[in-house]
Amino acid sequence: MSLDGFGAGPNQDVENPLGVGGPNLMDWFFHTRIWQEMHGNAAQGEAGVDNEMAAQGFTGIGAWILGRNMFGPVRGPWPDDSWKGWWGEEPPYHTPVFVLTHHARAPLRMKGNTEFRFVTGGLHAALEQARAAAGERDVRIGGGVATIRQYLSAGLIDELHLAVRPVLLGGGEALFAGLDLPALGYECVRHVAGERALHVFLEKR
Amino acid sequence: MSLDGFGAGPNQDVENPLGVGGPNLMDWFFHTRIWQEMHGNAAQGEAGVDNEMAAQGFTGIGAWILGRNMFGPVRGPWPDDSWKGWWGEEPPYHTPVFVLTHHARAPLRMKGNTEFRFVTGGLHAALEQARAAAGERDVRIGGGVATIRQYLSAGLIDELHLAVRPVLLGGGEALFAGLDLPALGYECVRHVAGERALHVFLEKR
Numbered sequence: 001m002s003l004d005g006f007g008a009g010p011n012q013d014v015e016n017p018l019g020v021g022g023p024n025l026m027d028w029f030f031h032t033r034i035w036q037e038m039h040g041n042a043a044q045g046e047a048g049v050d051n052e053m054a055a056q057g058f059t060g061i062g063a064w065i066l067g068r069n070m071f072g073p074v075r076g077p078w079p080d081d082s083w084k085g086w087w088g089e090e091p092p093y094h095t096p097v098f099v100l101t102h103h104a105r106a107p108l109r110m111k112g113n114t115e116f117r118f119v120t121g122g123l124h125a126a127l128e129q130a131r132a133a134a135g136e137r138d139v140r141i142g143g144g145v146a147t148i149r150q151y152l153s154a155g156l157i158d159e160l161h162l163a164v165r166p167v168l169l170g171g172g173e174a175l176f177a178g179l180d181l182p183a184l185g186y187e188c189v190r191h192v193a194g195e196r197a198l199h200v201f202l203e204k205r
Numbered sequence: 206m207s208l209d210g211f212g213a214g215p216n217q218d219v220e221n222p223l224g225v226g227g228p229n230l231m232d233w234f235f236h237t238r239i240w241q242e243m244h245g246n247a248a249q250g251e252a253g254v255d256n257e258m259a260a261q262g263f264t265g266i267g268a269w270i271l272g273r274n275m276f277g278p279v280r281g282p283w284p285d286d287s288w289k290g291w292w293g294e295e296p297p298y299h300t301p302v303f304v305l306t307h308h309a310r311a312p313l314r315m316k317g318n319t320e321f322r323f324v325t326g327g328l329h330a331a332l333e334q335a336r337a338a339a340g341e342r343d344v345r346i347g348g349g350v351a352t353i354r355q356y357l358s359a360g361l362i363d364e365l366h367l368a369v370r371p372v373l374l375g376g377g378e379a380l381f382a383g384l385d386l387p388a389l390g391y392e393c394v395r396h397v398a399g400e401r402a403l404h405v406f407l408e409k410r
Contacts (some may be wrong), residue, residue, distance in 0.1 A: 003367065003393065003405060004381040005210045162208065164369065166396035166405050170387035176209040177382065182375035188208065191371035193398030200208060200371050 001025065002167050007145040007175035014073045017086045024167050028196035029054055038092045050194035057161055062134025064097040065126050067147030071099045071116070078105050085116065096133040098126045100147060123150050145173035155184055158204055163197040206230065207372050212350040212380035219278045222291045229372050233401035234259055243297045255399035262366055267339025269302040270331050272352030276304045276321070283310050290321065301338040303331045305352060328355050350378035360389055363409055368402040 001007050002025055009019025018026060029035050032054045036045030045051065072083045085091055090111035098119050108116040119126040130139040141151055151157050181202070190201040206212050207230055214224025223231060234240050237259045241250030250256065277288045290296055295316040303324050310323040324331040335344040346356055356362050386407070395406040 003369070003407075004384070004386055164208070164403065166393045166403070168386045168391060168393055168407070170385040174382075177379075179209070180375040181209055181373045186373060188371045188373055193403065198369065198371070198398065198403045202208075202373070 001162055001164050001175050002169040002172075003164070004168050004170065005174050005176060006169040006172035007143070007148070008173040009169060010171045010173075012069060012073060017073070019172050021169050021172065025163075025165050025169070027167075028163055028165060028194060031196065034058065046195065048195050049192055049199070050196055053161065053163070053192065053194055053197075053199045057140065058092075060137050061095060061140045062137025063095050063130040063139050064093050065123075065130050065139060065141045065147070065151075066097055066099050067144050068099060068101045070142060070144040070147065071101075077103045081105070081108070084108060084110065090114070096130070097142075098130045098133075100126055123147075123154060123156070127151075127156060145175055148175070149179065152179060152181070152184060152186070155204065160186070160202040162200040162202065163194070164200060165197050206367055206369050206380050207374040207377075208369070209373050209375065210379050210381060211374040211377035212348070212353070213378040214374060215376045215378075217274060217278060222278070224377050226374050226377065230368075230370050230374070232372075233368055233370060233399060236401065239263065251400065253400050254397055254404070255401055258366065258368070258397065258399055258402075258404045262345065263297075265342050266300060266345045267342025268300050268335040268344050269298050270328075270335050270344060270346045270352070270356075271302055271304050272349050273304060273306045275347060275349040275352065276306075282308045286310070286313070289313060289315065295319070301335070302347075303335045303338075305331055328352075328359060328361070332356075332361060350380055353380070354384065357384060357386070357389060357391070360409065365391070365407040367405040367407065368399075369405060370402050 009016065009022035012019045016022065028050045031046050032051035033045030033047050034051055034055045036042065071085055074083050091114040093114040094112050096115050096117055098117050100123065101118050102120060104120050105118040119129060127139065141148060141157060185204045186202045187205060188200055189203045192199045214221065214227035217224045221227065233255045236251050237256035238250030238252050239256055239260045276290055279288050296319040298319040299317050301320050301322055303322050305328065306323050307325060309325050313321040324334060332344065346353060346362060390409045391407045392410060393405055394408045397404045
C-alpha cells in the first residue's frame, strides 16, 4: 500500500498489470531473494527483512484465491482460452488457485502444479473450495484490492500482511477507504521495518 | 496517521482534543524525551529515533500556524476569552502562533513567549504573517488535518513530516483522501523507522 492508501495503480491493462505506477508498490518484493529465485536468478536478490516477510507468505499455503483482475486484464465473458494469467507457463503458486469470476471457464492446468479453477459462485464458495483443497494448510488471498476488500468486509480474513511503501501514488485502488476495520474486528498485532517497506500484520479478534 | 489513513479521530470535543482514539496516533510522541521534558519530566522519556524525529520538528521554528480546531473545541464566534488553548498557561510553542478562524479575537499572550494571534484573512494571509514573524526561521503548520489538507492543496507546504502509526482507527479525519499528492508536486524523499512509528518526509518539487 502507498502512503496515500492505494493498493494498486489506476488504469490496469495488459501493459500495466498492477495499474499505472503500481510496480512501485511492489518494489520491496522485487529485490528479495525469493522473488529473484522465482525468476531464475537464485544467486541474486537480498536476504533481509523484506525477503523474510515475503517468504513466510509462501510457506504452508495449500490454495490461493485471486480476483478476476489479478488473474488478467480480460473483462466480461472469456473470448477464448488464450489468457493464462500474467505469470507465464509456470506460475509461482504451485497449488490450486481459485479465480473469482462471473463467467464460467474450464480449469487450466499449468506447469509446476498450479491449476487455475474458475469460481462463479462468489467469495464464500471460492473460500469453501479453497479450504477443501488446502486441507491442513492455509488459504492465501492474493488480491487484488477489490477481492481483499470483499473478504475483509465479510470478516473472512484471519491475518493480513500489509507492506506499506514510502511512496505516493496519487490515484488507483484505495485499499481501506470506507472500511471500518476495528468494527470488523481487526487490529494491528505486529509491525516490522523492512529495507523498502513497513510490514504490518492485522489479525481478526 | 493511522494505517487506515486518519490523522485524527472522530468527534473531537473538550474531552477528546485529538478525537476519539486520536491519542493512539500520537503515542510515538508521548514516549519521547522531548515530550516528557515539555511536561516537566526531563529525566524520563526515550532518546531514540522517535525522539530525534520529534526534536527536529521543534528546531529552527519561528512561527506556527494552527487550525481553529487544533486550538480548541469552541466553534463559531468566541463567546468570551476563557478558552486559551489545550496546553495550559505555558504552551510548547514559544513563538507567535497564528490561529486560522472566521471570528476575530484579540491576541493572547501566554507564558514562555507563545502568543496566539487570530487570523481571519484565510490561509494565505496567515502564512504571510507567519513568515514575517519567523524571519529567517521556518514556519511550522501544526495541524489539524483540515488545515494541513488546505495548505497541501494550495501547494504551500515545502516539507511534510508524517509519522505513520501501526494502528487502525476505523474513522476520523482522513489525511490524504481525495488529494493527488504527486500531481500537487509532492514526493517521498526519506523514511526512517522509529520505535513506534514510521517517519516519512514528503517534499514539494
